[in-house]
Amino acid sequence: MSAFRNQTLVQPSRNSSKHSLNRILVVEDDRRMASRIAQFLCSLGWHATAADGVTDAIKKLGRRRYDFCILDGELPDNGSIRLSGLVRSMWKEAHLIVFGTARNQEKLQLLNADATLNTPINDTDLLNILDAVRDQRRDQNSRQTTNPCPASDTPEFFGNSSAMREVSRVIEKIAPTTATVLITGESGTGKSLLAREIHRRSNRSNNSLVEVACGSLTESLLESELFGHSAGAFTGATTSRDGMFTRADRGTIFLDEIATATPAMQVKLLRVLQDFNFEPVGGSETKQVDARVILATHENLEELVCSGKFREDLFWRINVITIQLPPLRERRADIRSLAEQFLNSVKARTGRNIDGFTPAAIECLETHHWPGNVRELVHAVERAAFLGSGKHIDVTDFPLAVIEGASRLGSAHSKSGSKNTVGDSLKAQLASPERRLILDALRQHNWRRDAAAKALGINRATLYKKAKRLGVDLAQIGRTGTTIG
Secondary structure, three states, rough: OOOOOOOOOOOOOOOOHOOOOOOEEEEEHHHHHHHHHHHHHHHOOOOOEEOOOHHHHHHHHOOOOOOOEEOOOOOOOOOOHHHHHHHHHHHHOEEEEEOOOOOHHHHHOOOOOEEEEEEEOOHHHHHHHHHHHHHHHHHHHHOOOOOOOOOOOOOOOOOOOHHHHHHHHHHHHHOOOOOEEEOOOOOOHHHHHHHHHHHOOOOOOOOOOOEHHHHOOHHHHHHHHHHOOOOOOOOEEEEEEEHHHHHOOOOEEEEEEEHHHHHHHHHHHHHHHHHHOOOOOOOOOOOEEEOOOEEEEEEOOOHHHHHOOOOOOHHHHHHHEEOOOOOHHHHHHHHHHHOOOHHHHHHHHOOOOOOOEEEHHHHHHHOOOOOHHHHHHHHHHHHHHHHHHEEEHHHHHHOOOHHHHHHHHEEEEEEOOOOOOOOOOOOHHHHHHHHHHHHHHHHOOOOOHHHHHHHHHHHHHHHHHHHHHOOOOOHHHHOOOOOOO
């Protein structure tokens, strides 16, 4: 569906600088229209990115944080429901705007959006909605700061393992200070969530937490994003604009993916972190700010220092307090409680009537190795909640990657002679739903193996390997279009 196919997007005469610090993901199943909307918003100063469907959107959501998601509310195969839930689970403060035809307004209301738009819509309506939703959320956040949560609250992504209890103990000590914090850990372990928790518990919680994904911008754009720019500093800089450090004055700035900073940017960051003085791009006036700095990386900075890819003096400047977030596979005791928390969150947002997980589903979750860590677990629970049809979430409701991962680990336990309960019984439990998922994908795509593999998130060669192991005769399917399933 294309909401803008017959629209002519005309740039209105408005000051775009107030929009320039917001990231938008535009999800539309027409690639050209998604790109067109994103380009229009970029021309007004927003940081907009296009995604042409569910798979592309999920990839982009996994790479960086977005402040807005403009979502086609009529994506096929419950795609809109999946994405709306995913956005809400990843960033509760993000703004969700959905659009669709008037006859589907009742369905659009189920997406728990901040605002809905009928299609076709025009550029002015869209921009007015963006401004209104942002202002409404800002007012809500302002009211919430008058009654903040107690500092002893445990964030839901922590769990109760000994490793995470230690992390909680550390942040309780350092949050009220101004110490620079470096958060390390694999992708998806919750580094940005931890940064927000430190800010929430700090004495600066009434002021802004500003987040910058260093790896998502070129060096020139990152410099302008961090330090701002003066009018005329470069092509397209028609007005002056404050940067993220200025916005973080008396608050906190979170620099994610710090290892991606270029050598030239590392020099500039070193100076700022030493005395918090800087000049905007194209400007001569020195600005000074009071900002608490939190940084994060999934890379080993000490190895990068040894290889000459990261400045040693900058490393020692930021390595004041380091918090290592362990991968989810190293704190399996947290998996069940985390899954239940995420499921309760989905139920609260959507009103879904789900009583919990089957024992086999819990065993599957606790056995999978979770290469995507907490983020992958959130996605798995979201998918199961939205696509499952029973009163309980079962193994077959999970993504194929989770089922396959659990099956592989269960098999390894069995071969090693482990007395763990995840041996042959788990392997047998998981083989049947995995086979069913493959057959369902093939049926839904008229037995086209490339399309089925793409829908399952695997390549064609992997599909053949799995099918052979599970006794699915793809050659026979190709000739007859049917199989025993």
